[in-house]
Amino acid sequence: xxxxxxxxxxxxxxxxxxxxxxxxxxxxxxxxxxxxxxxxxxxxxxxxxxxxxxxxxxxxxxxxxxxxxxxxxxxxxxxxxxxxxxxxxxxxxxxxxxxxxxxxxxxxxxxxxxxxxxxxxxxxxxxxxxxxxxxxxxxxxxxxxxxxxxxxxxxxxxxxxxxxxxxxxxxxxxxxxxxxxxxxxxxxxxxxxxxxxxxxxxxxxxxxxxx
Numbered sequence: 411x412x413x414x415x416x417x418x419x420x421x422x423x424x425x426x427x428x429x430x431x432x433x434x435x436x437x438x439x440x441x442x443x444x445x446x447x448x449x450x451x452x453x454x455x456x457x458x459x460x461x462x463x464x465x466x467x468x469x470x471x472x473x474x475x476x477x478x479x480x481x482x483x484x485x486x487x488x489x490x491x492x493x494x495x496x497x498x499x500x501x502x503x504x505x506x507x508x509x510x511x512x513x514x515x516x517x518x519x520x521x522x523x524x525x526x527x528x529x530x531x532x533x534x535x536x537x538x539x540x541x542x543x544x545x546x547x548x549x550x551x552x553x554x555x556x557x558x559x560x561x562x563x564x565x566x567x568x569x570x571x572x573x574x575x576x577x578x579x580x581x582x583x584x585x586x587x588x589x590x591x592x593x594x595x596x597x598x599x600x601x602x603x604x605x606x607x608x609x610x611x612x613x614x615x616x617x618x619x620x621x
Contacts, residue, residue, distance in 0.1 A: 413570035414614045421464050421543055427614055428523035428541055453536035457501040458491025459509040460610065461520070463544045463562060470562035471607075472544065473599065474512060477558050487599045489539070489606070490515065490557075501525065505540040513560050514551030519544055526609055531602045532587070539606045563594050569611050574604070 417423065461472040473487050490509035498504035502522055509515045521543040528536045552560050567573055577591050577600070590608055591600035599607070 411571045411611075411615070413566070413572070414611060416468075416566055418614055419469055419565050419569065421462075421469065424462060424469070424541075424543065424614075425523060453530055453534050455494040455501075455538075456492060456535045457494055457498075457505040457508070457538045457540055458489035458606070459505040459515075459520070460489055460539050460541045460606070461509065461515065461544045462523075462542060462565060464546060465562075469543075469565040471565055471568060472513075472515075472560065472562050473597075473603070474552070474557045475559040475561070475597070477554075477556055486601060486603070487597055488603050491537070493535075494538075501538040502540050505538070512553050512557050514549065514553075515544070516548055519546075519548045521545070526606070526613060529602060529606050529609065535602075537602065537606070539610070541610070561597065563597075563599075567594065568592060568599075568607050569614060571611065574608065574611075 418427070463470045463472050472490075474490055476486050476488055490512045491505050492508040492512075494501055494504040498507060502525065506517045506520060506522075509520070510517060523541045523543060526539040526541065528538050530536050550560055573592055573594075575591050575593070577589055579587050579589065581587060589600055590604040591598055592604050592607065593599075
């Protein structure tokens with residue numbers, strides 16, 4: 411598959427794509443029906459913010475590395491986000507709240523562009539990705555209990571399938587699970603985060619397909 415043209419990765423183009431997204435097919439995890447033992451029940455509603463930071467040298471995606479001691483997805487690369495609480499009026503509100511709690515990203519720097527369909531994880535979460543543009547000039551204050559690091563990756567790198575690699579892992583019960591990974595420097599982006607990035611790729615790739 412071809413990379414998303416850089417002309418479609420500008421703030422104005424991203425706004426246009428998300429305001430009137432074209433029809434595209436959600437790419438589920440490679441083993442969408444395979445849940446980890448003990449996580450087979452009804453999925454837990456969650457939301458994450460996909461922060462697209464508008465830098466002078468292009469748009470970058472802000473990611474976090476989760477703290478190693480956390481119960482779910484410990485040490486993994488993720489978008490800021492978490493469970494949707496009863497106090498959250500919408501999934502968007504949950505994503506903005508979690509992003510501010512985890513990283514200190516102020517909501518007045520965030521322009522929400524739209525949401526993608528829920529993404530079901532093997533750990534039993536149904537995650538709504540909220541895509542946003544982030545105006546620079548903010549100061550972060552990561553929550554050290556939850557976040558080990560906040561970093562950015564060029565959107566153009568992640569929207570190029572040449573950087574998406576397929577891996578396999580053997581579970582304790584002998585089953586084999588396939589998943590995408592995106593190595594970037596010292597970081598290894600994989601699992602649900604890589605899966606949602608793949609869907610962002612499909613959305614942006616088809617965003618300006620003539621209709």
